[in-house]
Amino acid sequence: STDHGYLHRTTVPTHHFQDSLPRLPVPALDTSLERYLYFAEPLVGADMLEQTRVLTARFAAGEGKELQRALVHRAAASYSSFIARPWFDMYLEDRRPLALNSNPHLAFVDEAGAGRCDQVNRTARLIDASVAFYRTLRDFELEPDVFHTKPHLTQTALWEMGVSLLPTSVSFYGAAAFGAFPLDMSQYGSLFESTRIPLPGRDALRKAELPLTPARNVVVQRGPHFFSVEVVGQDGRSVGATAPAAAPAPIGVLTSLPRDEWAAARADLEAASPGNAASLAAIDSALFAVTLEDAAPTDPAAVNNTFLHGDGTNRWFDKSFQLIVTANGKAAVNFEHSWGDGVAVLRYFNEVHRRATAAPLERPGRRATGAALKTLSFDPVPPSVSAAVAKAERRLRDHAAAMTVRVFESDLIGSDWAKSRRLSPDGLMQMSLQLAHFRLHGAMASTYESASTAAFKHGRTETIRAATPESHSMCRVFADAGTAPADRDGALRLAVNTHSGVTRDCLMGKGVDRHLFALRALATELHGAPPEALDDATYKVFSEIIISTSTLSSDALADGGFGPVNDKCYAAGYGIKRDSCGYVLRSQRPDVDALADAILEAQRDIREAVD
Numbered sequence: 001s002t003d004h005g006y007l008h009r010t011t012v013p014t015h016h017f018q019d020s021l022p023r024l025p026v027p028a029l030d031t032s033l034e035r036y037l038y039f040a041e042p043l044v045g046a047d048m049l050e051q052t053r054v055l056t057a058r059f060a061a062g063e064g065k066e067l068q069r070a071l072v073h074r075a076a077a078s079y080s081s082f083i084a085r086p087w088f089d090m091y092l093e094d095r096r097p098l099a100l101n102s103n104p105h106l107a108f109v110d111e112a113g114a115g116r117c118d119q120v121n122r123t124a125r126l127i128d129a130s131v132a133f134y135r136t137l138r139d140f141e142l143e144p145d146v147f148h149t150k151p152h153l154t155q156t157a158l159w160e161m162g163v164s165l166l167p168t169s170v171s172f173y174g175a176a177a178f179g180a181f182p183l184d185m186s187q188y189g190s191l192f193e194s195t196r197i198p199l200p201g202r203d204a205l206r207k208a209e210l211p212l213t214p215a216r217n218v219v220v221q222r223g224p225h226f227f228s229v230e231v232v233g234q235d236g237r238s239v240g241a242t243a244p245a246a247a248p249a250p251i252g253v254l255t256s257l258p259r260d261e262w263a264a265a266r267a268d269l270e271a272a273s274p275g276n277a278a279s280l281a282a283i284d285s286a287l288f289a290v291t292l293e294d295a296a297p298t299d300p301a302a303v304n305n306t307f308l309h310g311d312g313t314n315r316w317f318d319k320s321f322q323l324i325v326t327a328n329g330k331a332a333v334n335f336e337h338s339w340g341d342g343v344a345v346l347r348y349f350n351e352v353h354r355r356a357t358a359a360p361l362e363r364p365g366r367r368a369t370g371a372a373l374k375t376l377s378f379d380p381v382p383p384s385v386s387a388a389v390a391k392a393e394r395r396l397r398d399h400a401a402a403m404t405v406r407v408f409e410s411d412l413i414g415s416d417w418a419k420s421r422r423l424s425p426d427g428l429m430q431m432s433l434q435l436a437h438f439r440l441h442g443a444m445a446s447t448y449e450s451a452s453t454a455a456f457k458h459g460r461t462e463t464i465r466a467a468t469p470e471s472h473s474m475c476r477v478f479a480d481a482g483t484a485p486a487d488r489d490g491a492l493r494l495a496v497n498t499h500s501g502v503t504r505d506c507l508m509g510k511g512v513d514r515h516l517f518a519l520r521a522l523a524t525e526l527h528g529a530p531p532e533a534l535d536d537a538t539y540k541v542f543s544e545i546i547i548s549t550s551t552l553s554s555d556a557l558a559d560g561g562f563g564p565v566n567d568k569c570y571a572a573g574y575g576i577k578r579d580s581c582g583y584v585l586r587s588q589r590p591d592v593d594a595l596a597d598a599i600l601e602a603q604r605d606i607r608e609a610v611d
Contacts, residue, residue: 006136010143011160017182020172024081024456029068035512042444042472052538059533081458083514086521091338092203098317099256100563105307107332107558117329129355150179183454187340194320195284198263208285219286221314224250226376250313253392265388279376289322296328300407307332308561312396353556404592406585412603414579427496430466436598438475445546451506462511470498488609
């Protein structure tokens with residue numbers, strides 16, 4: 001029977017592999033320092049690099065040994081990841097606003113068919129699918145995340161039954177013996193019922209205390225008003241979802257302020273009345289947030305802007321995630337980043353899309369009765385909070401206006417063409433960016449691409465660095481109009497293959513950035529300052545990301561968006577399909593359109609060289 005209301009039932013318990021996942025290895029100090037110098041080489045001059053080489057040699061022989069021993073000791077003392085705590089702290093101690101600095105979004109593809117993009121109906125189906133995901137996770141029926149290298153062996157009922165019988169202390173190794181590699185599931189614990197709370201100096205991630213009853217609510221925003229909507233009944237089952245019509249004041253825009261300013265405003269708002277405190281508590285403890293957006297954007301850049309930030313008046317950027325549905329039925333997930341990364345969110349995104357698109361147009365749910373709906377009010381709003389609201393609206397409007405956004409597609413590179421030429425599609429997308437930036441600025445740029453380390457206990461991410469000596473050489477070869485196509489092809493292949501190797505290292509816990517980050521954090525904790533070798537001019541260039549990239553692959557994904565990490569940075573989201581690719585560029589720099597044109601030119605030259 002499928003009357004259970006879950007996404008699915010599982011033979012292998014959700015957390016069956018958690019107690020036997022391997023630890024993220026602490027790389028050898030000498031290896032990380034050597035790789036750091038390698039990645040820094042195309043970014044700085046020879047003299048600066050030589051000075052850093054001297055500093056790192058001194059560091060490796062002295063303070064570095066002490067820090068490495070302390071880091072290894074800490075990593076061994078707890079069954080976790082050496083990067084988990086300092087990386088979490090980095091997010092929570094960041095005082096910048098979440099909007100346009102931290103929160104990304106993932107946009108669902110539009111639904112086809114009459115009525116499928118009606119705002120109320122689509123919202124209801126997405127809420128219902130999200131509640132099904134929540135119940136499946138809550139009751140340990142969510143299938144574990146597993147990377148299958150031999151699906152013909154491991155995606156079978158027999159294998160699932162066999163591995164489910166293994167003790168949890170060895171279950172990972174039993175699965176891995178058959179080419180199935182379980183991934184860390186710890187981030188799912190913060191997907192629902194969690195909120196980032198602004199506090200002076202350092203925020204806190206607050207998970208709702210479990211109430212005595214299984215009933216659960218979501219918070220719905222429309223315009224400046226908030227509603228608490230019951231979506232799980234007293235029996236723990238879905239009550240179905242209704243999307244309220246127009247509702248009541250733009251307190252939500254406060255979540256777009258710098259964190260210390262929002263912390264002060266929230267404290268004033270909460271202290272003003274018990275009702276205000278109760279409304280904040282209802283938002284904090286809700287399963288997730290839902291925004292019924294009044295705008296109906298159609299232009300790709302306008303759609304991207306709406307989902308990434310909007311005008312902020314009907315957002316709650318602190319929530320673990322918020323579903324946003326526009327007046328014309330476009331939908332997206334905007335999520336707070338401190339608690340988790342793309343793996344858990346994309347799993348939720350795909351499962352919800354699959355269930356929502358399969359649901360009928362009639363209101364989904366198990367009961368004919370409507371969901372209980374309660375208006376959340378803020379009264380009184382102190383003058384200090386009213387002033388903060390006005391400031392937040394103005395600040396977000398100005399910050400968004402300072403950005404140039406370019407959304408475009410290209411049929412020059414697709415995954416089929418890339419693979420037919422024995423080239424990595426992702427490597428080609430990254431080399432297109434490297435060549436475009438080099439032609440535009442005459443220099444290489446420190447580049448970030450995210451790699452998941454979810455193959456390890458409490459893994460987060462690692463930095464794939466696309467700017468390498470090999471990609472620098474490729475850019476110089478392409479910049480010389482006199483080079484033969486065969487020379488360009490050879491330089492490109494070397495750069496792409498190097499990028500693939502760097503990616504594999506990062507996925508296997510052999511990256512550089514997180515190790516150096518942990519050493520710096522430990523030195524600051526123990527000695528009050530980072531070591532000179534990891535704080536000189538070279539490190540500052542190395543750590544200042546100029547091209548910040550991200551990509552996810554899913555048939556449910558229309559596109560995604562995120563902001564640049566500093567005022568010199570280009571944020572470059574991209575996706576690649578079988579016969580095309582697409583980019584979303586966003587930056588405060590004035591030459592975003594020129595970069596987009598340079599990317600297309602780079603792809604034309606790459607295609608010409610390879611073909």
